[in-house]
Amino acid sequence: MAFVIRKNSENLIDKLENAGHFRRRFLENCSSFMYVINKINENTGEITQNPIGFYRCKDCMCPICNDIKLYKIKNDLISKIESMDTCNAIFFTISPKRVEIRYIKDLINVLRGTFTKIKNNKFFRNRISGYITCIEFGSITDKNYIHIHMHCVLAMSNSVKGRNFIKNTDFNSIVCDIFDSIASKLKFTPYMVNKIIYEVSCEENYIPVQTNIQSITSISKIIQKMKYILKSKDLENLILSLNRSSLTSFISQIVNMKYVTRGGIFSKSNTKHNISSADFAAEYKNCYLLNRLDTEKYIQKNKEKFLLWKSADTFYSEIGEV
Known part of the structure; x- marks a missing residue:
C-alpha cells in the first residue's frame, strides 16, 4: 500500500x-x-x-490529497502503457493567453470543449484508441493573472509518422478555429476583449491559442510524458502566492474541478475500490x-x-x- x-x-x-x-x-x-x-x-x-x-x-484545496490523486492516476496509466505491445500516440498542448483568476472555470470549459472538437475532427476521429487530458496551472503575476493550459495525449490506431502525421502549422490552424468558435459561442469575455483589441490595432493574424504537436512511437517516451503532465499541481505555492481577494476567487473556481480526463484504452481500471x-x-x-x-x-x-x-x-x- x-x-x-x-x-x-x-x-x-x-x-x-x-x-x-x-x-x-x-x-x-x-x-x-x-x-x-x-x-x-x-x-x-x-x-x-x-x-x-x-x-x-x-478537500479540493489540499495539496496532499491532490498529489495522491494524481499519483494514483499516473501509476494506473503507466501500468497500462507498460502492457502495450506497440505505441503510436501524439502529445500536444493547448496554451491560451493568461486570464484573470475569476475566469479559470470559464477558460477550462473552453479548453475542454476545444479538446472534444479536436478529438472529433475528421483527421483524428477514426484513429483514436484512447486519450488523456490534464489541466495545468502556470505562473501567477502580481496583477493576479494566471496561465492555464491543457496537455493532451491521444493513442492512435495507426502510424503517426510521415504523411500520416499532421503538420504543426495545420494542427495549430485547426485548434485556433475550434477555440475561436467555442469561445465565441460561450461568450468567453477575455477572449472577446482580446480579439477586439487585435482587430482595432489592425493585426493581420490573431492567434487566440498557441499549440504544438509531437509524435510518440516508444513506450519509454509516452511514460516520460505521463510523468510530466501528471506531476504535482504545486497547490501550496500557488495558494501562498495569492492575496486574500484572489484566493477567495480561486477557491470558488476550482471547487469540484476535475484535473484529468481519460477514455478508451486509458480509461480507469475496473479494479476493486481502494479502501481509504x-x-x-x-x-x-x-x-x-x-x-x-x-x-x-x-x-x-x-x-x-x-x-x-x-x-x-x-x-x-x-x-x-x-
Missing part, C-alpha cells in the same frame, strides 16, 4: 481560512492520524501495529486510528519505512498490503 504523509503548513491553512475556506479542521488533520491494525504473532503472541493508511481530508480514510474501520474490525502524537512517534520509530519524497516534510512509503 502506498501513501503520502505531510505535516500541514500552518501558513497555508490560516491563509485558506482567512479567504473564506472554512474546512480548517479537515485540512489540519489530513495525514496527521494513522490507521493501524494489530497483528498477533501466532507463535509468540506478540502484538505489532501494521499501518494501513492515513486519514485524508479529500474512514472506510478502513468498516473493513477491518481490529482497525483503529492513532492520535496525532502516537502517529508521529510511530513514524519516528520506523524511519526506515519512510523515504524522503518531494520535500523536507513530505514522505512516500511503499508498505506491503496488509
Whole structure:
C-alpha cells in the first residue's frame, strides 16, 4: 500500500481560512492520524501495529490529497502503457493567453470543449484508441493573472509518422478555429476583449491559442510524458502566492474541478475500490486510528519505512498490503 504523509503548513491553512475556506479542521488533520491494525504473532503472541493508511481530508484545496490523486492516476496509466505491445500516440498542448483568476472555470470549459472538437475532427476521429487530458496551472503575476493550459495525449490506431502525421502549422490552424468558435459561442469575455483589441490595432493574424504537436512511437517516451503532465499541481505555492481577494476567487473556481480526463484504452481500471480514510474501520474490525502524537512517534520509530519524497516534510512509503 502506498501513501503520502505531510505535516500541514500552518501558513497555508490560516491563509485558506482567512479567504473564506472554512474546512480548517479537515485540512489540519489530513495525514496527521494513522490507521493501524494489530497483528498477533501466532507463535509468540506478540502484538505489532501494521499501518494501513492515513486519514485524508479529500478537500479540493489540499495539496496532499491532490498529489495522491494524481499519483494514483499516473501509476494506473503507466501500468497500462507498460502492457502495450506497440505505441503510436501524439502529445500536444493547448496554451491560451493568461486570464484573470475569476475566469479559470470559464477558460477550462473552453479548453475542454476545444479538446472534444479536436478529438472529433475528421483527421483524428477514426484513429483514436484512447486519450488523456490534464489541466495545468502556470505562473501567477502580481496583477493576479494566471496561465492555464491543457496537455493532451491521444493513442492512435495507426502510424503517426510521415504523411500520416499532421503538420504543426495545420494542427495549430485547426485548434485556433475550434477555440475561436467555442469561445465565441460561450461568450468567453477575455477572449472577446482580446480579439477586439487585435482587430482595432489592425493585426493581420490573431492567434487566440498557441499549440504544438509531437509524435510518440516508444513506450519509454509516452511514460516520460505521463510523468510530466501528471506531476504535482504545486497547490501550496500557488495558494501562498495569492492575496486574500484572489484566493477567495480561486477557491470558488476550482471547487469540484476535475484535473484529468481519460477514455478508451486509458480509461480507469475496473479494479476493486481502494479502501481509504474512514472506510478502513468498516473493513477491518481490529482497525483503529492513532492520535496525532502516537502517529508521529510511530513514524519516528520506523524511519526506515519512510523515504524522503518531494520535500523536507513530505514522505512516500511503499508498505506491503496488509
